[in-house]
Amino acid sequence: MSPAISRRGFIVGGTLVGGGLVLGFALRPFSNLPAARALVTEDGSTLLTTWLKIAPDNTVTVIVPHSEMGQGVHTALPMMLAEELDADWSLVRMEQAPADPAFANGGLARGYLRGDASIPALLAGPSDFAFRKIAEFMNLQITGGSLSVRATGVDGMRRTGAAARWMLIQAAAASWGVPAAEVTASNSRLAHAASGRSATYGEFSTRAADFDPPGELPLKPRSAYTIVGTSKPRFDIPAKVAGTARYGVDVRLDGMLYAAVRACPVFGGSPASFDTVAVAKRRGVKKVVTIPGGVAVVADNWWRAKQAVDALEISWENGPGAAHSSESIYAGMDEALDKGELDEDFSFGDTDKALRGAVQVVERSYRVPYLAHATMEPMSCTVHRTGDKLEIWGGFQDGLGARAFAAKASGLPFANVSLHHTAMGGGFGRRGSTLNFLEQAIAIAQQVDAPVNMLWSREEDMTHDNYRQASVARMKAGLDASGHAIAWLHEFTEKHDPEDATWIAYGIPDRAARYVNGTDPIPFGPWRSVDNSHHGFFIESFVDELAHEAKRDPFEYRRDLLADAPRHRAVLEAAAKMSGWGTPLPKGRGRGISLKESFGTIVAQVAEVSVGDDGRARVERVFCAADPGEAVHPDGFVAQIEGGIIYGLTAALYGEISIEQGRVVEKNFGDYPMVRLADAPKIEVQIIHSGAKTGGAGEPGTPPTAAALANAVFAATGKRIRSLPLRKHDLREPIEAEPRKLG
Amino acid sequence: MRFTINQRAVELDVEPEMPLLWALRDELGLTGTKYGCGVAYCGACTVLVDGQPTRSCVTPMAAVAGKTVTTIEDGNHSAKLQRVREEWVAHQVPQCGYCQPGQIMAAVGLLLEKADPSDAEIDAAITNVCRCGTYTRIRAAIHAAAKS
Numbered sequence: 018m019s020p021a022i023s024r025r026g027f028i029v030g031g032t033l034v035g036g037g038l039v040l041g042f043a044l045r046p047f048s049n050l051p052a053a054r055a056l057v058t059e060d061g062s063t064l065l066t067t068w069l070k071i072a073p074d075n076t077v078t079v080i081v082p083h084s085e086m087g088q089g090v091h092t093a094l095p096m097m098l099a100e101e102l103d104a105d106w107s108l109v110r111m112e113q114a115p116a117d118p119a120f121a122n123g124g125l126a127r128g129y130l131r132g133d134a135s136i137p138a139l140l141a142g143p144s145d146f147a148f149r150k151i152a153e154f155m156n157l158q159i160t161g162g163s164l165s166v167r168a169t170g171v172d173g174m175r176r177t178g179a180a181a182r183w184m185l186i187q188a189a190a191a192s193w194g195v196p197a198a199e200v201t202a203s204n205s206r207l208a209h210a211a212s213g214r215s216a217t218y219g220e221f222s223t224r225a226a227d228f229d230p231p232g233e234l235p236l237k238p239r240s241a242y243t244i245v246g247t248s249k250p251r252f253d254i255p256a257k258v259a260g261t262a263r264y265g266v267d268v269r270l271d272g273m274l275y276a277a278v279r280a281c282p283v284f285g286g287s288p289a290s291f292d293t294v295a296v297a298k299r300r301g302v303k304k305v306v307t308i309p310g311g312v313a314v315v316a317d318n319w320w321r322a323k324q325a326v327d328a329l330e331i332s333w334e335n336g337p338g339a340a341h342s343s344e345s346i347y348a349g350m351d352e353a354l355d356k357g358e359l360d361e362d363f364s365f366g367d368t369d370k371a372l373r374g375a376v377q378v379v380e381r382s383y384r385v386p387y388l389a390h391a392t393m394e395p396m397s398c399t400v401h402r403t404g405d406k407l408e409i410w411g412g413f414q415d416g417l418g419a420r421a422f423a424a425k426a427s428g429l430p431f432a433n434v435s436l437h438h439t440a441m442g443g444g445f446g447r448r449g450s451t452l453n454f455l456e457q458a459i460a461i462a463q464q465v466d467a468p469v470n471m472l473w474s475r476e477e478d479m480t481h482d483n484y485r486q487a488s489v490a491r492m493k494a495g496l497d498a499s500g501h502a503i504a505w506l507h508e509f510t511e512k513h514d515p516e517d518a519t520w521i522a523y524g525i526p527d528r529a530a531r532y533v534n535g536t537d538p539i540p541f542g543p544w545r546s547v548d549n550s551h552h553g554f555f556i557e558s559f560v561d562e563l564a565h566e567a568k569r570d571p572f573e574y575r576r577d578l579l580a581d582a583p584r585h586r587a588v589l590e591a592a593a594k595m596s597g598w599g600t601p602l603p604k605g606r607g608r609g610i611s612l613k614e615s616f617g618t619i620v621a622q623v624a625e626v627s628v629g630d631d632g633r634a635r636v637e638r639v640f641c642a643a644d645p646g647e648a649v650h651p652d653g654f655v656a657q658i659e660g661g662i663i664y665g666l667t668a669a670l671y672g673e674i675s676i677e678q679g680r681v682v683e684k685n686f687g688d689y690p691m692v693r694l695a696d697a698p699k700i701e702v703q704i705i706h707s708g709a710k711t712g713g714a715g716e717p718g719t720p721p722t723a724a725a726l727a728n729a730v731f732a733a734t735g736k737r738i739r740s741l742p743l744r745k746h747d748l749r750e751p752i753e754a755e756p757r758k759l760g
Numbered sequence: 761m762r763f764t765i766n767q768r769a770v771e772l773d774v775e776p777e778m779p780l781l782w783a784l785r786d787e788l789g790l791t792g793t794k795y796g797c798g799v800a801y802c803g804a805c806t807v808l809v810d811g812q813p814t815r816s817c818v819t820p821m822a823a824v825a826g827k828t829v830t831t832i833e834d835g836n837h838s839a840k841l842q843r844v845r846e847e848w849v850a851h852q853v854p855q856c857g858y859c860q861p862g863q864i865m866a867a868v869g870l871l872l873e874k875a876d877p878s879d880a881e882i883d884a885a886i887t888n889v890c891r892c893g894t895y896t897r898i899r900a901a902i903h904a905a906a907k908s
């Protein structure tokens with residue numbers, strides 16, 4: 018550690034050994050502290066630590082370095098800090114950290130990487146994914162990977178709260194001339210019973226800043242929690258029901274103009290020429306500008322801008338991207354797998370040998386299409402260029418990353434770019450690292466002498482997303498004489514994140530996953546649960562097929578493979594029990610079960626499906642058991658799982674982005690339909706508090722859903738769905754054996 | 761063009777074909793009503809026109825002349841809207857929240873017509889999309905608002 022770091026810097030940094038209190042500056046020269054202080058303190062309040070302010074009026078403000086996109090992180094993280102601080106929850110406020118390096122959450126990563134005995138080795142296994150991922154997020158301010166509570170909360174907020182509490186006690190003890198051990202802290206008050214003295218935290222907040230907390234402070238045992246584990250009303254909800262929450266699209270500034278855009282329908286293409294004469298004199302139209310890959314119209318009302326941009330006659334330079342179609346892409350994926358030059362994803366034992374020795378080998382292939390994020394708020398942001406300064410307003414999953422991107426795109430120094438967070442009308446991965454919309458908005462603002470609020474039409478949003486990749490999988494398993502799986506081979510195209518998405522908890526001794534990349538010409542973006550979204554479908558459909566081959570009940574077959582995975586087994590059993598697994602269902606109904614761990618949370622689901630005479634499947638109920646270790650905000654966790662299931666169902670039932678001549682065919686919700694209230698199943702969620710390391714909430718609900726649905730369709734009809742979405746299949750007709758034979 | 765918005769008479773000089781949504785958002789600064797699809801599918805733009813839930817993204821201003829428009833911002837005036845909002849908070853319905861003004865206005869419209877709607881009536885009336893998947897809670901909140 019650098020000797021230039023002051024004692025408190027060292028101590029704060031020292032807590033990195035325990036994994037916390039390092040956010041932003043503990044691992045930097047301590048001189049960064051004044052910068053952070055200037056950004057978040059006012060009115061005489063004292064910056065005790067990175068993430069906490071206690072004002073003289075006794076309010077506690079927790080500074081959260083993550084973005085709220087409805088996942089409740091702006092409430093759950095303050096709860097974790099307030100718990101250790103023993104704060105009066107009614108006095109706790111939340112403030113989102115500025116998009117400034119002082120609040121980067123990458124400091125945590127460096128702590129892990131410098132070595133901490135309590136952190137598992139950075140080797141194989143799902144539990145280590147979080148740490149590898151944090152490492153990638155160094156210097157970023159990412160809200161993703163279901164990491165906010167897991168990393169910032171567990172290792173930052175709790176330790177910060179405990180340190181602040183300790184500092185307040187020291188300050189009170191010194192002032193009152195009593196031993197610190199006799200001073201108690203609870204409900205935002207300090208007290209000394211023997212002398213009858215008491216004070217608010219606020220009264221000692223200034224003096225507390227003079228005390229340096231030790232590197233290690235004990236954290237509360239779960240049994241002492243009074244805030245964590247309860248479901249406090251979320252801070253963000255009142256404004257959202259009042260209609261006053263401000264999203265990127267709602268930014269209103271003096272003199273602001275509105276922009277609508279049209280990008281080349283073919284990925285990678287650009288406008289060759291366009292004629293502005295027809296629109297230049299339209300009411301409200303201020304300017305027509307060229308932007309990367311397209312054209313924008315700036316007007317005094319977005320509708321006027323949109324009407325004008327639609328009326329533009331543009332001839333496009335499509336470029337080589339126009340050669341691609343879904344068929345050609347799938348064919349290329351099959352070809353690459355046929356060629357067999359695959360990279361190793363993971364390997365245990367000798368899978369090839371075990372397959373050769375198996376009594377029976379089962380082989381199946383599966384396929385999933387591209388998916389759009391389709392956030393309810395299409396991409397939008399407001400940008401204002403004044404002189405050598407650039408100001409941005411919008412909803413970003415990584416504000417700091419967006420700011421750095423903007424600096425590069427505008428050619429301005431990082432310090433000249435500022436970014437104001439707004440609410441996000443859905444994230445799901447779209448508003449993180451894929452910032453083509455921000456690039457456009459900056460290009461517009463650079464050509465207009467006013468703040469410009471750019472909004473994509475739904476059609477632009479759907480056709481210029483960064484998509485969940487299409488993928489083809491070939492699964493192979495070896496069974497012994499009793500049908501028990503002894504070998505497992507999972508081959509697939511296009512690996513992105515997270516690294517452990519193909520991991521299976523099933524105790525199959527010889528197992529491997531292999532992949533080939535380079536088959537996907539379409540822009541990729543992380544989509545809720547990323548690679549887990551389709552590997553959940555591949556793995557859990559295939560396990561179901563193995564159970565069928567072995568003439569076993571699919572639940573019992575899985576359970577028997579989980580003898581050495583007690584947490585997974587408990588979750589699977591809980592979901593089966595909730596669903597009444599094994600009890601009879603009316604004709605045309607079926608149950609399907611599925612299990613997938615992702616982002617540190619183990620989730621099992623049972624879908625109950627009915628198939629009518631019209632050949633369509635209706636999802637009646639979904640039963641879900643989930644083990645996140647502990648749920649900080651149980652109601653928020655349940656909400657995330659419910660939402661994850663609906664997101665997964667929409668994809669499995671309807672979701673398909675198809676490519677023709679290099680462009681996206683689906684334009685709006687009419688051809689990219691959504692599950693709505695009438696087709697939403699009843700959902701029951703049971704949380705299993707195993708006490709294991711805290712897992713994520715935002716993403717793990719999605720990966721098991723598609724397979725639970727497809728397995729239920731099989732149970733109801735005997736028809737095995739091996740390619741998604743389900744709506745492409747008429748369940749009255751025979752289903753194609755293997756998706757690759759579709760050509 | 762004259763109409764009443766949240767109990768206030770206004771006059772706007774806009775194209776008769778401009779959708780109500782953009783008059784609300786970009787001319788009157790009422791940004792609580794959201795754009796989601798522009799084709800009346802998602803319902804993020806739902807407002808009440810003379811008490812009827814209406815997709816404002818496809819409703820031309822010509823069609824609202826002389827009428828009464830109620831948006832999410834009217835909460836301080838309308839008792840029913842206030843009740844629905846309270847239940848939305850009690851059930852912690854919103855996640856990202858973007859679609860919720862539209863969901864709430866659709867629910868208010870339903871409750872104005874049917875005091876205690878059945879599940880089937882809720883299914884038929886609430887066709888708004890929520891990408892965060894808050895449907896279970898929307899249904900529960902509507903039932904709760906009806907009971908009070």
